[in-house]
Amino acid sequence: MNPNRGKSKAPDRRASAPLPSKRTLEKELSKGATGEHLKSVFQVEEEQDEEDSQRLIMNFGPQHPATHGTLRNIFTIEGETIVEADVEIGFLHTGFEKLAEHMTYQQWVTVTDRMNYLSAINNNVGYAVAVEELLGIEVPPRCQALRVIMSELSRIGDHVLCVGLQAMDLGAFSVMLWAFEKREMVYDIIEAVCGARLTTSWTRVGGIMRDVPPNFADEVYRFLELFPPLHAEIHYMLKTNRIFKDRVQGVGVVDTETALSWGLSGPIGRASGVDLDVRRDKPYLGYDQYNFEVPIQDSGDSWARYLQRMDEIEQSLEIIRQAMATLPSGPVVHEDFKTSLPKKQAVYTDMESLIHHFKLVMLGHGIRPEEGASIYSSTEAPCGELGFFVVSDGSDTPLRIRIRPPSFYNYAIFPRLVEGGMISDSVAILSSFHVIAGELDR
């Protein structure tokens, strides 16, 4: 291995570069280096002039009420204007991808919850869709419809919370409390179906954990009745609010070319005019049977991102209505029990089900895709396009799982956007981007 492997060849551009060590300094001095030569050797910046002495390096995070998650922004400010911005992430890096190499495909579903923890079901569904594409199996229609309904509910919860936190950062604290109450309504349904409020681990490769309880339809219809007036209330509170509009309009503008080049997707991309929606372009789970629009804005500022989320909530409600109206009956797991567990009653009485159960539960047997097969499958998460790149080596643990996190690509453009603006604008931009650190850092 090359000993210099991994050593960065780029000059150190951090706001506070580490000073050269005493030994290197002595070595250079003994070679007869003078002050000027030393400066060029260690790339020390020139003494700052009088004018530059107004510059201050301000650290914003990682523990700060206005950062969504653990992000660290390092701003060089001059008065109130940001001259240079740099970000540091990785304060929540957990090693999901490394864990995947030691867990089986079914076991890793629990880990996917913890990525975008506001909408755990979307992550579960995204991963299950990826592995099912890798195996080449198709889940029954009832399972698809249920997955769609729960994903859209979870998406509503996420967008509602995004908007609430955006409002809270800009001062409208009551909107956040209302948003949390709406989210509790979504939690009630999710808890009744999946058993847990937040980290659900609901899908399995080949199906879902279990069928919905008998009062599911009543609960969902009640939600569909109660939700729109509350949604209208929040929308009315913010869209006619002079203070909110002045703070977010024209702030953090991203045009379509830039958005495409930087890989923005999801509500943030669509607010900038990038017309991408995985549900419409590459339908999965039967999304092509539902009639929904994909809203798109073209101004690309924080106001557009807010409007985009509100529009998407309405479209999600529409999809839930259609899916509930056409909910088929039938099994909820893939019938070939090579991937999902058979029913307990069958396991106790039928020999073949017992063998399937044994093989799926005992380590070493389980789900084993073809060797050398790999797939990149994407689904539409509330933050953007969530992609899973799964590579299999023929055994029951994957060789590599790569998560393409939408927040990662959405956040990369943030330093460019805040340069030249004011500090309070950076808060408005960051809250409209709504990066989720669990997904950013994995």
Added chain:
Amino acid sequence: MGLESMIGGEGFLTTKINDLVNWGRKNALWPMPFGTACCAIEMMATFSGRYDISRFGAEVVRFTPRQSDLLIVSGRICLKMMPVLQKIYRQMPEPKWVISMGACASCGGVFDTYTMIQGVDQFIPVDVYVPGCPPRPESLLDAVFEVQKIVSGEKLDSGKHGS
């Protein structure tokens, strides 16, 4: 700690003052949320309307460590975040209590990997652990009650952490 050392002893007056001070402290805990991941969302839900934590006095949620006395570590702590947590812990003035919320903060949780700290209690002292992944808001409220019980058992003159 001037007042207590002046009065001294275990007389009637000091126990009454003890009770008064502890009553005041436990019913007005100022939490400092150190929320990183999923548990932070449940913590926010606890602070919100349905599972209101301000019923029990812990209303003033200040994000500055200098003004708070209850540190709620919620969420997974990784290598880069641990020095930040220790710095925040040092910045809090005495007396202070720490709730380690969730499985990841208490023991590493689901993630036994190269970056995850397997329990913050190895590196800062913790008073109450809340199991769950994430714990329900009611569990966090229960943890706040436990902290209140701990607070009501404090003695002024011996100091919280002994000598």
Added chain:
Amino acid sequence: MSDDTPPPETPPGDASPSNQQPAPHPVRAALPPLIESRILDEVTHGGQTWFIVRTPDQRAILEHLRFEQNFEFLKDITAIDFLGRDTIERFQVVYVLYRIPDKLNIRLHAWLPEEVESVPSVVDLWDSARWSERETHDMFGIVFDGNPDLRRLLMPEDFPAFPLLKDYPLKGRGERRQFPLVRPRGNEMVEDAPLPYPVSIGRGMHTPEYVEEVQRESKPRKK
């Protein structure tokens, strides 16, 4: 198609019986022959196609795809480590591209030997490559030549290893224990050695060295 013979003179898409392959992929068909000859293999699975090349040929292909074939959206750059498996090289750098008008997803896998110094960067083609290359560098140690800001992204700056390599253990090499115990004593905060913690070994989550270390460190149970 083997890569040591030049491609046949027949135009692409020719369905003559001498052609054993079906009609080539439209993206490959539109590549100029000089670039197209560098493709080692084209694999299809689950409705997706990917092309396999060697480093540094992928730079020319990616330039062509970006400018001539209009693949404006780079979805992801990542890498795979094949240590211990019988493959031609150790690493594969993977590029996932997307074309919006006809919704076409393709991938490019570039074999990367261990000894090669650096991989050409594609930051000038797509800006989304900046952070993906930084992260691939952080996780695997692959140097991207031309990335203006190649520092560690997710791990601390002074982390001594590259985590996603196969010879790095899941539980690390003790970096997660190197913090002091901060506790108050009297009027000040003091730092002590950290408390020991119980260690459990999960299935497949250890290397032999780690097992020995655990057995050395664990205390005997009290009766």
